[in-house]
Amino acid sequence: MSVHHLKFELNGELREIEVAADRLLIDMLREDCELTGTKEGCNVGVCGACSVLVDGQLLSACLLPAVFVDGCVIQTVEGLAGDGPALTSVQEAFIHRGGFQCGICTPGQIIAATALLAERPRPTADEVRRWMMGNLCRCTGYYKIIESVLAAAEIDEVQ
């Protein structure tokens, strides 16, 4: 198995790390980088729990070989709000609108919603549903999740 030296930016910090060719991004994030906010759900790219942003693009960390992120900018749920006390509008909205129940899918939901609002700051409810379709909630809290995303868009607009 070949080993690769990667350099990338993770949540605003430059990182260098050695990984084996078969290391998946999710395992590198959770085990090597000790960022366990990104969850492993289905492990086949369907459920969205492992959603991360790579160069601003929404991707499944469970399907992405770690070697693919060499030179990239990665954002996980831990990096959205930075070190300050303030959360992002998406995070605030999920708290205040009850956008989660058990919470296991929430990091992925928040990352997916963040990617949507970056691309389309005022989505319609239908656009939210279509975009978030790939983020499953086993508690079926979908109405509140959609409400939260729409509320986050409103917070952003007011600010």
Added chain:
Amino acid sequence: MPAFDYHAVGSVPEALDLLGQYGDEACLVAGGASLLLMMRQGLVRSSHVIGLRGVDELRGIWRLPGGGLEIRALTTHCEAECSPEVQAYCPALAESFSRIATVRVRNQGTVGGNLAYADPAHDPPPMLLALDARTVIAGPEGERTIPLSEFFVDSFRTVLGKEEILVAVRLPALPSTARSMYLKFLPRGEGTEGDYATVSVAATLWPGPDNICEDVRLALGSVGPVPMRIGRVENVLRGEQLISDLIEDAAGLVCGEIDPPDDVRGSATYKREMARVWTGRVLQNLLERV
């Protein structure tokens, strides 16, 4: 996952050299969305994985002289879906890219990887077939092009040789009267959009004066081992006046041309019937739109 060495390459010749060097031991990876799943399930075992991500010559979408379109193999589905060139060439083609799974898959999967993977249930192949796409294949002896209709050999099998790389798809210019449509039939409706189609129907139709069919191309997905053009229906329509009865009769011929599998998305009988119904509706819709 079985152990492998990863080789990041920067050019097509470099990738071809490695394919020549490692032969049966090597496989190519573009976006990785499908390959990683196959490897983890033990369906693909390669001790050398050649990564094409750094090959700039495999990226881009542009119009060809005369009005055609070229999409390079490493273009992601999202890039193709949002490309102004694709939109201007044929909105239905952009639609077919937008119907693949979820936004995460569309950000990772590539146009070339999708074709080389050759899943008979994927969304772009029927639409590309109905647009008469050709594949551009690089090999040790140079490039060759073959029609997409000859590219798929069987489920998950293509004509690509061990030392060949799919580098692009090329689409010919469309007459200004041509209209295209891609229809993905999902019987369970809202919330299942990320699933594979139960059947999918793509067509390009151009009618002349008095609704005489100057030409038509029809292709279906999820109805057999490969996405397929339905020449028998095309032949019945070409040169004829497009009236509802003829369209219905022609659509009925689809049933005998396809071999859909019984599976969780429906029985073979049901899929045959749905292929007939949706072929008729797509053709009718294209006629009314003109």
